[in-house]
Amino acid sequence: MEAKLSQGLYPLHRCKTIHLVRHAQGVHNVEGEKNFDAYLSEDFFDAHLTPFGWQQVDNLHKHVKTSGISNRIELVVVSPLLRTLQTAIGTFGGEYNGVDAPPLMIAGAGNSGRHTIGSLNCPPFIAVESCREYLIWYGYLPFGVHPCDRRSNITKYCELFPAIDFSLIETEKKCFVEA
Template structure:
């Protein structure tokens, strides 16, 4: 539904539209639906997308392209978790990467054992990883990220410069973040550790 001229609280030409996209299905989603205790499994550390998840990414990518939205996106912000970066580059990245192109790929071939081709960073908006753009922190290994040193070679064109710590200092093994803390972090008022 398009807003009617003159009804906005702030002039529309001075506004930005923000689209929020949740990551596609990850291996932790499947395991957790079968048995909630599976979320405690170290095998789900920094969970990657499932084949169905990649199918969801492909469908959303087609929708974004056909709707013309792809041409309007100015910046993609992603959390620094494997499944969220896979989703972001799969939906908003350019076509398959070709060796010899001067721009680095957004994602290298088979990143996170995806079986997917590399994704080009040409003709797409910049990608920025933001540490605080994460869901609940703590306890579940699927919600702990890898080091930024491990991510950089997998996602060469994602900008990790705003992430202050190589290791995940926000995730704690024995404290699950409360909903109130998640909300405060979303407002930029959460506690910064270390």
């Protein structure tokens, strides 16, 4: 017997759709493709997006809006790394009028050169440590092997990204490897 699209273990109205989005191009990606050893450079600690990465974000934002996907998104779960926050906010962020809702990202956050991105008319955002691409646990602190995979202090992020919920991040400390 052939299953119909509407048949399944759970009714479709009780199911959720999950969209997974990888971060746009970061400064570490450009140098790392030229020379893999560049990933070991502290210059790329918690790497930010390149101008081309922001162009990718703008294209995805336009697609999400014109396709109607943005109307169906209930929650954005994001890794607490600068490039992933910038990608998620640029893609799924809303309007900013300075009054009705706090900004998701303040102007210029993380060398972006961008205007403020608001939280008005967009889903809530929550940062989750375990969403990071590479995560190695030493004791209770997560560390990335490469500087680009380590994050800044959550206090800093709270200033740059005021409307993001960082309450699930268990440690305030900046994740870095001591020499």
